[in-house]
Every structure is written in structure tokens, then in C-alpha cells.
Amino acid sequence: FGSRSKWGRYLTLAGTVLVAVVLVAATLVPATALAAPTKTRYLVGFRGQPDVGLVRAFGGEIIHSYRIVPALAVRLPDAAAAALAANPRVAYVDEDGIMHAIGDTLPWGVDRIDADVVQAGGNSGSGVKVGILDTGIDLDHPDLHVAGGATFVDGTSAPDDDNGHGTHVAGTVAALANGTGVIGVAPAAALYAVKVLDSGGSGYISDIVAGIDWAVTNGMKVINMSFGGSSDDATLRAACDNAYAAGVLLVAAAGNSGNPAGKGDNVSYPARYSSVIAVAATDQSDKRASFSSTGPDVELAAPGVDILSTYYGGGYATASGTSMACPHVVGVAALVYYANAGYSNADVRNAMTSTAIDLGTAGRDTLYGYGLVYAPDAVGGGSSPPPSSGSLAVTVTTDKSSYVMGETVTITVTVVDENGAAVGDASVHLDIVTASGKTRTADGTTGTDGTAVFSYKTKVPDGKGTYTVTATASKSGYTSASATTSFTVQ
Incomplete structure (x- = not known):
């Protein structure tokens, strides 16, 4: 028993000594040794075969290696980034950027007429039949759903777009709310492609009349005619008048024959006909586009400058013209039809003209007609904001x-109107051109005090030297403005 007791004491003492050593050791380890150096994700490009060993020699960790590019994705201490970039075997060291899923872009025109407000209330024009009489529609475009259609152009067998114009028009009316691309005024409307114009954007009146005839026979509620000519035609006039009498709402581009002074009567046909709504074009400041035709037949105005929409080939494009203004009105008409199932075409027409935002001379005038179409009031829920033509x-x-x-740079953008009053809810876009020539961007919105504040952390890959910051502010009803400043990084 004595030896057993001896070993028992030994083990106990040894355990005590071991614990003591550990505790002492723990108290002697500097706190800084427990914290690993901060590492940032970088993409390292090589002039030849990627060198994993070189990256690791600089304290880097490999995240990805690639077959298709001579580069490595790594985590690297910030202090080592510049030194690695200076190595002759390294082509570049870029901070690993972050990309985001792209949702629907709200084009400024759809925003200006507040179609998005109506959509948020549950009205997207679902099922309302809209005929796009044009060059056709890209039948395979991922941001459009074409419910049907027909072609009346010689040499074609389907209403597929071979020009781009019709697809652009269709997107403004009803580009889908599908989380990608753009969104139209009435994204759930039923689009019908009625091809009456050829690949050059021209068409015979006989083909156009055939398209109108098809629209009536197939139950279109509203048709878009973003085309025009300078001469009256008895058959076209009769087709439009009879289609309107049959209950179809006809909307056409007023034409692009205007002049900067806004003088003269130069509205195109068929927009000149009393059975057709003639649509003029406005810009982001609610001013008539200089090209927009004028005259007593102008009935409504809508956004028509720098309009982003779908384009043939599955793409997107920006375009200007009364052709781009016309589908804004057509889309609103679809929203009105959906909200008011018992409305006739005359009722829908009155709903839009009687609630339009009056622009220019009070009352109906030759530049804007009754004014800018405004979706919430036209469908019967909302109030028109007063027209604004201020500057920022x-x-x-x-x-x-x-x-x-x-260090982190704090950037403050202040937006005021021409009277010096703070402008809230203005969109602010920031471009930071770094010393290395890269452009970093950010977007924000001003608060009620007219300011938007951004933070930018300086990074080694962006270089030392002078940085330039440009801020651009915009808001519907105002002329946009920009300002620039600079700072240095040492």
C-alpha cells in the first residue's frame, strides 16, 4: 500500500505542477499573438503559370485556382498586397469585388407617370389585350411574353421582330416583372405582336389597315401605333374610325417633325384622326422634346427621351421619340381597363385626359395636349403631383x-433646388476614380435634409495619389446636376 500511496502523490503533484505551468504560460503569451492578421480577398493575375508558392510566401491562402485564366483567388494580408503586386511574375492584384443579383430596372418614364405605384397596389393590367402594330416583337425575348399575333408583311411568316423598334415599344408597355431587365407600365398585360412594318421600319397602309382589322376581330382592347406619315388616307381613316366605333382604343405617336420653338401643326397620320389619341414626348424635366410634333390634335404627353426598354436579339436599348412616348399611354390604358372592367374605350380615354398633369399653357394646348398621362389618377386611386420644372x-x-x-473617406452629397431649399428623395449616383484609374460606384437617395452620405475605405489596389469624386443628382421634374471634388491618399 505504501508504494501505491507514493505514486498517487506523484501523480497528484505532477498534475498540480502541469496545471500551474499551463496557467503561467497562458499569462505570459502576448494578447497580440492570438489575433491573426486581417486578410482580404484578392484576385491575383500572373504573367505566366500561377505560382501558389509565391502567394503563400506572402501569407496568402488559396481560395480558387482556374483553368480558363492565369489567376488565383486568395485571401491576403492587406499589407502584403502591394508587395505581391510589385513581383515581376504578377500582372495585377485586384480586390475581389462583389456582384449582386440584378432585379428589374424601373425606367424613368414608368417611374415618372407612377405606374409602379399602381402596380404596388396590385394592378399590373393582367390579361388586358394590347396589340402592338409595329415591326413585330422579339418572340423569344426573356423579358416579354407574347400571347399571340399575326404578320401582314410580304416575305414573313411570323410576327417576329427584324428591326428592334416593335420590341422596344412592347417592353415599355409590358416588360415582365420577373426580377431581370426592365419593367413595363402594365407588366401583366397580354401582348399581341401585329407585324405591319418591315425590317426597315416602313410599311404599306394596306398592311396597317389589315393589322387594325385583325386587332378588332381578335378582341384587342387597345392598340399601339408608333408610326406615322404626312398624308391623309381615306382607307386608313375609315379603319381607325371604325375600329374606335367597335370599341378599340387607338393610340399613336404624334410624330417627330417638331421644331425647338414648338411652332406649327405637324402631327402625323394616323395620330391626327379624331378617333386616335395623339401622344407627344417629354423629357425628364417634363419639357416637350424638341423633336415632338405639335398641333391641335396633340391629346396627351408622355416620357419619350432616353427611354430604356427591351430590344430585339434578347437585349435592351435606350431610344428617344414619340414612338417611345406612345406605349406609356397604352400601358396606362391597360391599367385603367383592368381597374374598371365596365369602361368603354371612350371612358378610358376620358380617364386619362381628365387626370393628366397639366403642362405648358393652362388647359389643352398644342404642345402637351391635356398634359402628362398620370397612372394613379387615371385608374382612380391617387393624386397628381404638381408639375415641376425646377433645377437641382x-x-x-x-x-x-x-x-x-x-482610412475611410466620408463623402457628403447635398442637393438643393434653384431656391436653395433641400431636395429630399433625389437619386444620387457617385463615381470615384481612383489613383490607379479604376472607377468605384455607389448609389443612394437624399433624406429630408437634402443630403446623402457615403463611405469609401481606401485599399492598396486602388493606389496612392489623387482620387476624383463626381456626384450626379436627379429627380423627376427637375433638371439633373453634377459636382466634383478630389482627395489624396498617401
């Missing part, structure tokens, strides 16, 4: 003029 002024400042690499 922008200032952009940084909290310091010079920074040490790794």
Missing part, C-alpha cells in the same frame, strides 16, 4: 482632403 444644385465634400491608406 449639387455639392460634394469629403471629411478631409488627405488620407492614409486604409
